[in-house]
Amino acid sequence: MKTIVLNNDQVAKDTYYLQLQVPEGFKYEPGQFLMLKINKLNEPLLRRPFSIAKVDETIDIYYKVIGLGTNILKSYKKGDLIDFTGPFGNGFDLRNKxxxxxxxxxxxxxxxxxxxxxxxxxxxxxxxxxxxxxxxxxxxxxxxxxxxxxxxxxxxxxxxxxxxxxxxxxxxxxxxxxxxxxxxxxxxxxxxxxxxLESNMACGFGVCLGCSINTINGYKQVCKDGPAFNYTEIIW
Ligand SMILES: Cc1cc2nc3c(=O)[nH]c(=O)nc-3n(C[C@H](O)[C@H](O)[C@H](O)COP(=O)(O)OP(=O)(O)OC[C@H]3O[C@@H](n4cnc5c(N)ncnc54)[C@H](O)[C@@H]3O)c2cc1C
Ligand code: FES
Structure with missing residues (x-):
């Protein structure tokens, strides 16, 4: 799905605030993430996962520039189109505490x-x-x-x-x-x-197994079973 970049400003050291237009019918739960296709320079990049920080009038993402994809992402300007898949992941379960x-x-x-x-x-x-x-x-x-x-x-x-x-x-x-x-x-x-949790991800929806982690209940996929896990489950 494609949407429009509304803002992509630096807000802290190597940290950018990306705001995207909310596509019609878009729904999310806190804790879920998007896979962004960062292809402005036509590099053969896999999609990159980014948490949805908030959805209000815009989809808000904060990202740290660390490598090839995020260096290209920071060059996106207001009005550019960006392709994404998601939201993916389980979001946070609410607890009565x-x-x-x-x-x-x-x-x-x-x-x-x-x-x-x-x-x-x-x-x-x-x-x-x-x-x-x-x-x-x-x-x-x-x-x-x-x-x-x-x-x-x-x-x-x-x-x-x-x-x-x-x-x-x-x-x-x-x-x-x-x-x-x-x-x-x-x-x-x-x-x-x-x-x-964070993990390297290629697909974002449970197919490539690239994001597997070891838990007390066997191997799990961060993208599909997480990214939120009860801490007692994780085998570090
Ligand atoms: C579920 C999930 C949510 C995420 N949410 C956010 C977010 O909201 N904001 C944000 O800035 N980032 C987030 N990340 C991390 C983000 O996906 C990576 O920083 C991004 O993919 C790096 O892409 P790149 O092409 O710039 O770096 P690459 O060129 O792919 O990698 C550059 C270097 O950084 C290392 N690296 C790559 N990813 C990570 C990582 N996750 N942690 C530590 N080192 C890494 C690589 O091994 C390599 O050495 C999230 C990751 C996951 C799995
Ligand atoms: S990223 Fe492909 S299975 Fe999780």
């Missing part, structure tokens, strides 16, 4: 839509976001931690969750190291948690 959202780096993106959804249902949530440095931060809400101390509390965002107990449910997304540290904290503190 005190809710905490914990994101690291570009992993904050899918939690923005979850926060927006929870607010719309008058469900209170507490947000904790971590970045390497002030210049990487692209959100204007939540409690912030930065590794270099240039914004918010100095240290890892995981440290901000030390006071949680088993009355909380955490939704988390971020780099592997952060997620592993959160899993250890969850074991220690007794809170429940769903984590949204």
């Amino acid at each position: 005190r809710i905490v959202l914990c994101g690291g780096g570009i992993g904050v993106a899918p939690l923005i839509g979850l926060k927006y959804f929870l607010d719309s249902k008058n469900i209170t949530s507490h947000c904790f976001f971590g970045f390497n440095s002030k210049e990487d931060c692209f959100v204007d809400f939540g409690e912030i931690a930065t590794l270099d101390g240039s914004l918010g509390k100095k240290g890892s965002v995981v440290d901000l969750l030390e006071d949680l107990d088993n009355s909380f449910h955490v939704y988390a997304c971020g780099p592997k190291g952060m997620l592993k540290a959160l899993c250890e904290l969850a074991d220690r503190k007794g809170f429940s948690m769903d984590i949204s």
Whole structure:
């Protein structure tokens, strides 16, 4: 399906905010993602997965420029057409507990839509976001931690969750190291948690098996069975 780029501005270090026109009938659940076809230079690129940060009047995506595809993506201008498939994935299941959202780096993106959804249902949530440095931060809400101390509390965002107990449910997304540290904290503190995982993806809908991960229930596909998993399932 093709849609129109409405905005593609830099909002933080190597981080861009892409807004797309919402095609008629488009529906999504917080936590789902799109596969974008980035072919402006006619490179034979596979589609690339990006979380839907939010859908309101536009489909919003935040992306970090890291390689060939995202370097081409940042050159898209307002009015350009872009091809996508999706939304794919399972989205976040709602839990009847005190809710905490914990994101690291570009992993904050899918939690923005979850926060927006929870607010719309008058469900209170507490947000904790971590970045390497002030210049990487692209959100204007939540409690912030930065590794270099240039914004918010100095240290890892995981440290901000030390006071949680088993009355909380955490939704988390971020780099592997952060997620592993959160899993250890969850074991220690007794809170429940769903984590949204990243993996290399070719198809996005369960066919290529490129995104398989090992779980206590056997191999699962991040694109189809996830990207959100209960943390106790994952074999790291
Ligand atoms: C479900 C899902 C949701 C995602 N949501 C977002 C999002 O909202 N915003 C965003 O910026 N990114 C997101 N990503 C990651 C994004 O898909 C990759 O950053 C992107 O595909 C990189 O494409 P590229 O062509 O620029 O890099 P490539 O040229 O393909 O890769 C460049 C280098 O980066 C490494 N790399 C590629 N992908 C990743 C990755 N996911 N993590 C770490 N290293 C990687 C490669 O191994 C290579 O060394 C998501 C990934 C998944 C699976
Ligand atoms: S990306 Fe193809 S099976 Fe998941």
